[in-house]
Amino acid sequence: MTIAQVIVDVPSAGTDKVFDYAIPDKWANIIRPGLRVAVPFGPRAIQGFVVGLKSRTDIKNLKSIRRPLDLTPVLNEELLQLGQWIAEETLSYKISAFHAMLPAAMKAKYDKIIRRTGEAQLLLDELFEGKQEITWKEAEKRNLLPALHKEIENGNAEVIYRVKNRARKKLIRTVQVNAEQEKLEDLLETLPSHAVNQKRLVQYIMQHPFETMDASQLAKSASVPQETIKALIKKGIFKEHMLETYRDPYEHRSFERTAPLPLTADQQTAIEPIMQSISHHRHETFLLHGVTGSGKTEIYLQAIQEVLKKGREAVVLVPEIALTPQMVERFKGRFGSDVAVLHSRLSIGEQYDEWRKIQRKEVKVVVGARSAVFAPFENLGIIIIDEEHETSYKQEEAPRYHARNVAIKRGEYHHCPVILGSATPSLESFARAQKSVYHLLSLPKRMNNRGLPSVSIIDMREEMRNGNRSMFSIELFEKMKDRIEKGEQAVLFLNRRGHSTFIMCRDCGYVMQCPHCDISMTYHRSSNEMKCHYCGFQSGVPAVCPECDSSHIRYFGMGTQKVEEELAKLLPEARVIRMDVDTTTRKGSHERLLDQFQSGKADILLGTQMIAKGLDFPNITLVGVLSADTMLHLPDFRAAEKTFQLLTQVSGRAGRHELSGEVVVQTYTPGHYSIQLAAAQDYGRFYVQEMSMRKVGSYPPFYYLALITVTHEDLMKAVSVTEKISAFLQSNISDQAILLGPVASSIPKINDRYRYQCLIKYKREPNLFPALRKVLEHYNTQSSREGFSVTIDIEPNNMM
Numbered sequence: 001m002t003i004a005q006v007i008v009d010v011p012s013a014g015t016d017k018v019f020d021y022a023i024p025d026k027w028a029n030i031i032r033p034g035l036r037v038a039v040p041f042g043p044r045a046i047q048g049f050v051v052g053l054k055s056r057t058d059i060k061n062l063k064s065i066r067r068p069l070d071l072t073p074v075l076n077e078e079l080l081q082l083g084q085w086i087a088e089e090t091l092s093y094k095i096s097a098f099h100a101m102l103p104a105a106m107k108a109k110y111d112k113i114i115r116r117t118g119e120a121q122l123l124l125d126e127l128f129e130g131k132q133e134i135t136w137k138e139a140e141k142r143n144l145l146p147a148l149h150k151e152i153e154n155g156n157a158e159v160i161y162r163v164k165n166r167a168r169k170k171l172i173r174t175v176q177v178n179a180e181q182e183k184l185e186d187l188l189e190t191l192p193s194h195a196v197n198q199k200r201l202v203q204y205i206m207q208h209p210f211e212t213m214d215a216s217q218l219a220k221s222a223s224v225p226q227e228t229i230k231a232l233i234k235k236g237i238f239k240e241h242m243l244e245t246y247r248d249p250y251e252h253r254s255f256e257r258t259a260p261l262p263l264t265a266d267q268q269t270a271i272e273p274i275m276q277s278i279s280h281h282r283h284e285t286f287l288l289h290g291v292t293g294s295g296k297t298e299i300y301l302q303a304i305q306e307v308l309k310k311g312r313e314a315v316v317l318v319p320e321i322a323l324t325p326q327m328v329e330r331f332k333g334r335f336g337s338d339v340a341v342l343h344s345r346l347s348i349g350e351q352y353d354e355w356r357k358i359q360r361k362e363v364k365v366v367v368g369a370r371s372a373v374f375a376p377f378e379n380l381g382i383i384i385i386d387e388e389h390e391t392s393y394k395q396e397e398a399p400r401y402h403a404r405n406v407a408i409k410r411g412e413y414h415h416c417p418v419i420l421g422s423a424t425p426s427l428e429s430f431a432r433a434q435k436s437v438y439h440l441l442s443l444p445k446r447m448n449n450r451g452l453p454s455v456s457i458i459d460m461r462e463e464m465r466n467g468n469r470s471m472f473s474i475e476l477f478e479k480m481k482d483r484i485e486k487g488e489q490a491v492l493f494l495n496r497r498g499h500s501t502f503i504m505c506r507d508c509g510y511v512m513q514c515p516h517c518d519i520s521m522t523y524h525r526s527s528n529e530m531k532c533h534y535c536g537f538q539s540g541v542p543a544v545c546p547e548c549d550s551s552h553i554r555y556f557g558m559g560t561q562k563v564e565e566e567l568a569k570l571l572p573e574a575r576v577i578r579m580d581v582d583t584t585t586r587k588g589s590h591e592r593l594l595d596q597f598q599s600g601k602a603d604i605l606l607g608t609q610m611i612a613k614g615l616d617f618p619n620i621t622l623v624g625v626l627s628a629d630t631m632l633h634l635p636d637f638r639a640a641e642k643t644f645q646l647l648t649q650v651s652g653r654a655g656r657h658e659l660s661g662e663v664v665v666q667t668y669t670p671g672h673y674s675i676q677l678a679a680a681q682d683y684g685r686f687y688v689q690e691m692s693m694r695k696v697g698s699y700p701p702f703y704y705l706a707l708i709t710v711t712h713e714d715l716m717k718a719v720s721v722t723e724k725i726s727a728f729l730q731s732n733i734s735d736q737a738i739l740l741g742p743v744a745s746s747i748p749k750i751n752d753r754y755r756y757q758c759l760i761k762y763k764r765e766p767n768l769f770p771a772l773r774k775v776l777e778h779y780n781t782q783s784s785r786e787g788f789s790v791t792i793d794i795e796p797n798n799m800m
């Protein structure tokens with residue numbers, strides 16, 4: 001007998017292991033590792049993933065697999081192993097890791113169905129009205145649940161949690177002529193005279209022979225209704241085929257084909273070791289450190305080309321917000337329809353289609369956001385991570401994996417190179433390159449020796465002292481005016497993070513807070529409402545201060561809408577495009593706005609983080625950063641690094657082509673090294689300075705971090721559990737490790753749940769992971785009963 005080892009779809013500590021099931025003979029040929037199956041589990045039938053097969057088991061009363069849910073495996077051998085590795089590294093459940101690797105459309109969504117299993121019986125016939133199964137909903141409506149419950153106990157019926165495939169394959173009907181000329185002539189003779197449409201269609205196909213044709217297209221060309229085609233299918237004149245089509249989000253775009261550019265000497269030096277690694281079929285991780293506009297993308301393209309020549313495949317990861325049409329165009333332009341694109345702005349159906357193209361080996365290159373690292377290629381030749389420092393490569397929910405680590409793991413498996421590219425590498429990656437764990441490649445200059453833009457730092461406190469109360473410094477204002485006169489373009493960047501628009505009383509300093517979360521609420525001008533960005537709570541804007549009744553209660557801070565209004569007042573002649581979460585929620589709006597800006601329909605592009613990356617427009621000669629330091633004050637040890645990266649990226653948008661560029665950085669902390677060194681575009685010095693700060697603080701990359709967060713509705717309970725966990729962990733780590741806490745999280749309450757945490761800094765702690773696992777097992781069994789939630793984040797990005 002063959003036995004299947006199954007991971008069941010119940011994400012909990014108790015079920016996070018392999019269960020054995022017998023494979024019924026009739027499924028013996030179908031059931032393989034990577035296939036999803038329906039298995040009995042307690043009183044229910046649920047979904048599971050087969051992870052292995054074996055011939056013996058110690059389990060008595062072995063249950064059998066009910067039926068397969070797929071006919072071909074959805075995860076291959078490599079991805080099955082990878083999923084289990086991710087579960088271990090991130091302390092998450094195997095089932096969560098498997099789900100993370102599949103497109104959303106394939107994630108379980110159940111239709112509850114009751115199916116009869118008993119023999120013919122009057123009562124059963126009545127309950128099921130002669131059918132084999134009925135939906136749970138129907139049973140509820142007809143009030144059958146009690147009766148059915150009895151039948152289930154008697155073994156005459158079962159509940160099935162049926163997976164609903166949210167994305168159906170889109171099929172189109174095609175037809176093929178299945179008759180000789182003679183037969184067609186005969187038919188023309190014998191058709192009754194009133195069958196005008198059929199006659200017309202037969203004449204049409206006699207005059208316009210074809211192999212296969214889209215049925216609706218044919219109906220249109222022959223000017224007959226669809227029914228006529230169906231009639232001829234019935235008569236055996238056409239053979240019909242249903243063809244799977246893809247919803248291609250880029251189908252209406254044509255991409256100009258581009259040829260490889262002759263590489264510069266620097267590019268040549270950088271690409272050489274990558275080519276070596278490709279041709280020797282050898283895994284190596286490269287860190288490609290190249291200043292903005294230094295031609296990193298061209299290196300990616302030519303390395304991919306080499307990989308394709310060897311008959312292998314490529315994955316390119318790009319941060320979600322940098323996955324602009326412009327970016328896609330560069331890859332589609334070079335590799336045409338060999339490219340699939342995966343990102344979250346696609347509908348679930350579109351994502352599923354792109355994924356299927358990969359699975360069926362119809363494409364060779366995938367360009368996508370974080371989860372594209374799981375592209376089910378079987379012959380990978382290269383993985384590229386552009387803007388490798390981006391925090392969005394880490395998933396912020398379970399499984400909390402980092403795409404960089406996953407990429408390197410896959411690179412090892414496939415013996416292929418992994419390229420991490422950035423103008424501002426993460427400290428972790430650069431430190432690894434310094435220690436030769438990664439192979440460092442540098443592009444120190446911009447293309448054709450074009451200079452980096454010149455940067456001036458403006459002290460906004462000084463502006464204030466000189467009586468300028470506007471949000472624009474004199475210098476930035478003058479430069480914007482100048483660009484509009486010259487017909488050049490400017491980008492205005494407003495850092496949203498840590499800079500919300502809040503309501504404050506000028507008399508007593510009252511700030512409106514969310515009653516459910518300890519965080520100030522944000523003013524939304526368009527709806528004239530206050531909103532909490534953590535839990536979604538909304539309320540009106542108070543007319544008087546709830547604390548002191550003063551009417552001097554106003555909103556403060558700077559939102560993009562406010563900047564837009566100010567621009568309209570001060571520079572009425574400027575045409576402004578605003579890009580932020582509010583203007584880009586509709587599908588395709590992001591791309592439409594960028595198109596408008598590129599085609600010169602606006603002078604100023606005003607936006608948040610989403611305009612910091614990837615823009616390569618020749619006419620941008622000015623970049624203004626309105627408030628450089630808002631992120632600096634966040635309670636996050638990476639605040640300086642994030643500030644440096646963002647300023648460098650934004651500045652890099654200016655003067656990339658013929659025209660040279662200028663950057664104006666407005667700040668209240670002009671002396672801070674992250675701002676000074678970003679202005680000087682000096683990554684090397686920033687690295688040295690920041691490393692010394694990290695060393696003093698015992699932070700990464702000198703130490704690894706594990707963040708344990710406990711939440712509960714009752715503050716005292718959250719505190720006492722965090723204390724217990726801290727004490728337990730303390731007794732399991734060496735004195736090389738540092739345990740901080742328990743303390744309240746920087747956002748101490750979200751959604752009426754109090755948040756407490758402890759942080760462990762460690763280097764080598766063999767006992768730590770087993771201990772953390774014990775914590776999860778203990779509290780996640782207890783948690784559902786007592787309302788605790790315990791999460792563990794290894795190498796967290798978000799310290800709040």
Ligand SMILES: Nc1ncnc2c1ncn2[C@@H]1O[C@H](COP(=O)(O)OP(=O)(O)OP(=O)(O)O)[C@@H](O)[C@H]1O
Pocket residue numbers: 261262263264267290291292293294295296297298423447614616652
């Ligand atoms: N070998 C080359 N010869 C001529 N032009 C090139 C070459 N390589 C790149 N370029 C051009 O130089 C410009 C900048 O290159 P690219 O966008 O690849 O840089 P990058 O390092 O990826 O930039 P960023 O990180 O700022 O997005 C592009 O317009 C690109 O087409």
Ligand SMILES: [Zn+2]
Pocket residue numbers: 505506507508509510545546547548549550
């Ligand atoms: Zn007040």
Ligand SMILES: [Zn+2]
Pocket residue numbers: 514515516517532533534535536537751
């Ligand atoms: Zn809230």
